[in-house]
Amino acid sequence: MTVPVLVPACGARYVVRQHGGDAASWYRQRCAAPGGPGLQPGAVIGLAECGDRVDVGLLWPLFAHPAAGVRAGAVAGLRALDRADAQGLRPLLEDSAAAVVREATAALLPLAEQLPVDWLLARTGSMWPRHVGVAVFRLLDAHGGVVALRAAAGLLEDPDVKLRRWAGRCVQRWRPWAQVRRAEAEVGGLLDRSRHLFSDQVLRRREWEAGLDG
Structure with missing residues (x-):
């Protein structure tokens, strides 16, 4: 039996069941x-949509797949199955494919406080690809x-x-x-840098809110 792997999960269920599968x-x-x-x-996304949490073990190895679409699909699948892991996903923030990094960021946003701040800050410089810098900035902003x-x-x-401008x-x-x-002294310095x-x-208001009004 042949089923196109790009068929959505609901369509795949219908086609396969027509053949008793x-x-x-x-x-x-x-x-x-x-x-x-x-x-x-499509096969990776289909597994996440049709499968359950026991299938997580099939998704993690796909992070090393040579196709960016498969890697991104594996991350999306983990998120759909509610099995995102901060340390396991962190290396994907350095992926060469923007689509993979976007999926990893979406999965990591609820877990942002579990990521090392210094590690994220080190990847905000212009020496990193833009998609990496945008991703780590989103995660740092989520720290609050x-x-x-x-x-x-x-x-x-x-x-x-x-x-x-976003910053x-x-x-x-x-x-x-x-x-x-x-x-906090650092806050005062950062506000002054951003005056x-x-x-x-408004600046005086921010300083007052931070307890820096003297």
Whole structure:
């Protein structure tokens, strides 16, 4: 029996069952041989849609697959099965394919606080591909608190205009709230570095909120 691997899960179920089979088993067979030349991204997504959490073991090895679509599909599958793992997914933030990094970022956003801040900050420089820099900035921003402010302030002079403007907006909407210690010296320095983004009145308000009003 031949079923196109790009058929959505619901369609695959219908086609396979017409022949007395099971769609999840059909997808498992293909994902169980990751080195096979016929493995396509649709098979990986199909497994996530038709399978269950016991299939996670078939998805992790696909992170090393040479096809970016398969790697991205494996990450999307883990997220769909609610089996994302911060340390297991972290290396994919350096993937050469933007699609893989986007999927890894989406899976890691709820787990951002489990990622090492210094490791993320080290990948915000212009020596990294833009898709990597955007991904780690999103994750640093998700940390909140002084980590988010530090990351945004560090990109205010980035050569990428869009990233620089995005960082500026993040600084402007930043609030200290509970994650920041009152009168934290680093916050004062970062706000001063970003003072061109605020009116004097708004800057004084931010400093007051952070306990830096003297």
